[in-house]
Amino acid sequence: MIIAIIGGGKCSKKVANLAEEVGRELANHNATLICGGLGGVMEAACKGARQAGGQTIGILPGNRAADANEYVGVPIVTGMGEMRNVIIVKSAQAVIAIDGEFGTLSEIGHALKNSIPVIGLHTWELSKQGKPKDAIIIAENASDAVEKAIAAAIRRLD
Amino acid sequence: MIIAIIGGGKCSKKVANLAEEVGRELANHNATLICGGLGGVMEAACKGARQAGGQTIGILPGNRAADANEYVGVPIVTGMGEMRNVIIVKSAQAVIAIDGEFGTLSEIGHALKNSIPVIGLHTWELSKQGKPKDAIIIAENASDAVEKAIAAAIRRLD
Amino acid sequence: MIIAIIGGGKCSKKVANLAEEVGRELANHNATLICGGLGGVMEAACKGARQAGGQTIGILPGNRAADANEYVGVPIVTGMGEMRNVIIVKSAQAVIAIDGEFGTLSEIGHALKNSIPVIGLHTWELSKQGKPKDAIIIAENASDAVEKAIAAAIRRLD
């Protein structure tokens, strides 16, 4: 099972700790982690996953494998900029969004467009014409996010 | 000047009328219209623009030029699915979002990530952790949207 | 009708003259020219087309419309590097390859893979295990190339 973690390339220490815990939990559930391969949330999540023995894949926007953070096991070089966001979410059976900025927002849009479940931790909230759109599954903490992601992924595989 | 119009591939008659008026206003301001080239908001906007003598470009997700709506003057065939959303917003100096679903949300994310101004007409509202993010410039009606888009585009060119 | 011109971003004066003549002939046949939007063969072809009153579209690899040569009428900004080669050939009903290096070779491959006819002017020759593969339609000069491209494009539309 492949689960995506999306979030900002820069983040606070608090958010990094959360991402690292999510990465660790994913590895403990034998899920492969896919992400954008750079810093911030991506690096923290990969660190947590690798330290717990998990597999990590980084879908890089640039042209150099060396751009990947040091915890990426398989660096995929795309040279296609942020279009690579689509690959990150499409390759996953579920997506966990942690905090994040506009790039993360685009990934949430692409995931939901493709009916890929999105679990949210302190991330974007969506509404249209004053009405909340509850398309994102809210999680309380790291282990809740991972459990909800895996449950959603299994429902899709059934 | 190139302005993007983004919105759903299906839409209500009311939203279609709004999109058509936006397209017409863009042509009246001599702006070239770029969009995803399919139905709904895209088709209505192209119709308005073409009937007012404007130029229309459709960035198609599939492999066939024939998928373009009949008001697309220049069909660009990408075969890359929704990744083409990135091209639509990057090719424009400003973006007008009309209503729309998750695909439109991804385009808003990509535009804002690239500091391309987004004008919103009855579209997504964004907030994070309970706080509204006023990244989208709200427009009241079609001519207001076009004026704000062109003003924002000119500010970028300066 | 949209015809693609592909070739190197740098080229000799002789090749540039040839490309300019091809661009001019395309415009004289009312065909829209699509290309990669940069220098060398692309710039010379756009120059010829524009000076003869033709429409020119540049599918740019980078993130800035300002990277387009001055004869591109519609700059399309992709930010996807050389993957944009696929869009150039897929958007055309036929492709004219003039000289060119490895990027041009990739475009020839993508065009032929998609059954889009390729007309060659002093460009790559292909063989496999010692046997020539005559997949490219050889042209003698600029006007021959344009006539063969338009004839091939019309056959496809039929």
Next chain:
Amino acid sequence: MIIAIIGGGKCSKKVANLAEEVGRELANHNATLICGGLGGVMEAACKGARQAGGQTIGILPGNRAADANEYVGVPIVTGMGEMRNVIIVKSAQAVIAIDGEFGTLSEIGHALKNSIPVIGLHTWELSKQGKPKDAIIIAENASDAVEKAIAAAIRRLD
């Protein structure tokens, strides 16, 4: 180290045996195999690699992980059609081309454009204006191809 294997989605039994042997040799050298993830040469190479305990990555053109051949360990879903060819070669330190048709030709072009060494086994031969272009390193057999690919990859890392 990541080595790409490129070749046709359909191939003869003889070519499949060759591809399987190349995959097996790559695994024996502890190289990760990346490919397009589908049938023919890709499937045979993945089979050889997996049966020898190697890691295999498939960069899929479509929208479904289930399209991957059964020997792909990590399926990456792109939905971008043949543009994914660029990712396959850019993610590798060297490329081995086995037989192949026009898709393989496009990959050879993209690899050489990016200065990624290409080892050829019964694949395309290139010439321009009657002069052979010896840009492809010719290999005699499977183990020769793998040795040359790994040597070329190591030279790039130095």
